[in-house]
Amino acid sequence: MERETGAREGLKGWLNPSKIGKFGIERLAWLLMRLTGLGLLAYFIGHIYETSHILDGKAVWDKSLEMTQTTEGHLFLALVIGMCVFHTGNGIRLMIAQMGYGIGKAERPDYPYKPQSINMKGKACIYATLGMAALAMWYGMAVMFA
Amino acid sequence: MATIHPKLSDELSQTVVSSTKSVKIKIKRSNPNVNSEQKFDDFVVPIEKWTTVLDVLLDVKSHLDHSVGVRYSCRQASCGSCGMKINGKPGLACFTKISELDSDTVTVEPMDNYPVVRDLAVNMDRMINNHKKVMPYVIREDSEIDAESGIREFLQSPENVEKYIQFSSCIKCGLCNSACPTMAMDKTFVGPQALAQAYRYIADDRDKGKNKRLKVIDESHGIWRCHFAGSCSQVCPKGVDPAMGIQLLRGYLLGIRD
Known part of the structure; x- marks a missing residue:
């Protein structure tokens, strides 16, 4: 019986940047979807903790709000905006694709085989979502640093 | 016990090399049944424009190192035996030409997410x-x-x-x-x-x-x-x-x- 050496790649399979180069923008979107999901979950927990200070009186509440009124705080919030927009936009793309739309039609494949599910519509949606996230971050920073 | 393989040096002297091009192939070697050591062995093999990764591996096995572990059968992308990671991306060795890789060095490794049996052969x-x-x-x-x-x-x-x-x-x-x-x-x-x-x-x-x-x-x-x-x-x-x-x-x- 073989030892289970190399049976699973583990986190390397997720985070190895060479995978994105080899498997294209869809793999980048997949990785960003995971990372932004985890980031937003962490933000949500932090946000609940921060807003719970409202129960401790005005002074404590004002102090906790000051945390985001710094340059680092603004950059962090801009990142949250970017994560939120990307996760929403890409999530809508995935929901539509996972219902079976926009992934082509099953038919006899001809050489050279081009997977229909990996198509320009999907790629355009990913680039558009990345663009929207960048734009939202830029606008957020413009407002916060004004 | 007498070996049935001819001497490697004898085989090498009989090899007819007509190609002017060659490729360096890096083969990931491991045998989990013996120890956890993993290493890459390098070989330089002559190629033609139609040479596939499997051709190169079989050339290595025939002339340079008989012990390389690789699974293959049909050599025409029908049996699905020779799957491996070629320059970091999973592919069939018999269906991947060296010329299309556009590289002087080709790295072959066992497929990810499968337990390794030996060298390039995995347990499916x-x-x-x-x-x-x-x-x-x-x-x-x-x-x-x-x-x-x-x-x-x-x-x-x-x-x-x-x-x-x-x-x-x-x-x-x-x-x-x-x-x-x-x-x-x-x-x-x-x-x-x-x-x-x-x-x-x-x-x-x-x-x-x-x-x-x-x-x-x-x-x-x-x-x-x-x-x-x-x-x-x-x-x-x-x-x-x-x-x-x-x-x-x-x-x-x-x-x-x-």
Whole structure:
């Protein structure tokens, strides 16, 4: 019986940047979807903790709000905006694709085989979502640093 | 015990090299049954424009190092035996020409997400077991040949054949499971190969085993674990497009598609 050496790649399979180069923008979107999901979950927990200070009186509440009124705080919030927009936009793309739309039609494949599910519509949606996230971050920073 | 192999130096002197080009091949070597050591061995092999990665490996085995472990059979992308990671991406060694890699150095490693047996050969038990789990055959109570009812065959329209024919090209090479990022983390995930095969039979209108098959895949480590990275479809050497099959099957499970 073989030892289970190399049976699973583990986190390397997720985070190895060479995978994105080899498997294209869809793999980048997949990785960003995971990372932004985890980031937003962490933000949500932090946000609940921060807003719970409202129960401790005005002074404590004002102090906790000051945390985001710094340059680092603004950059962090801009990142949250970017994560939120990307996760929403890409999530809508995935929901539509996972219902079976926009992934082509099953038919006899001809050489050279081009997977229909990996198509320009999907790629355009990913680039558009990345663009929207960048734009939202830029606008957020413009407002916060004004 | 006397060796049956000729001396390596004798073989080398008999090798006729007509090519002016050569490639350096780096082969990942390991034998988990002996120890956990992993290393790369380098060999320089002459090539022609039609030389495949498998040709190079067999050249190495014939003339430079007989002990390289590689699984292969048909040499024409039909058997699915020679799957491996070629320059970091899963591919069939017999279906990948050195010239199309556009590199003077080719690195070959065993496929990810499979236990290594030795060198480039991996254990595919998990994939085969998952493949069996989805019951990859037409399930019907009645027989195709039935003298009493006069049924001779299950007729199918060309349109119905088109619904699944793409997915019946699967050669069980396992490249899709190797490329899948979910397979990298989830040891109980069914995998794109088996899910695509589940769709192949569910989409076949001769099949009556839909509910049995859906029971296997409609669970948390089944079809819902796919996050549509699409890597499986990008590496499939037969144009199966497992990612499409999985999404179509999901649409069906959600009651949105027929």
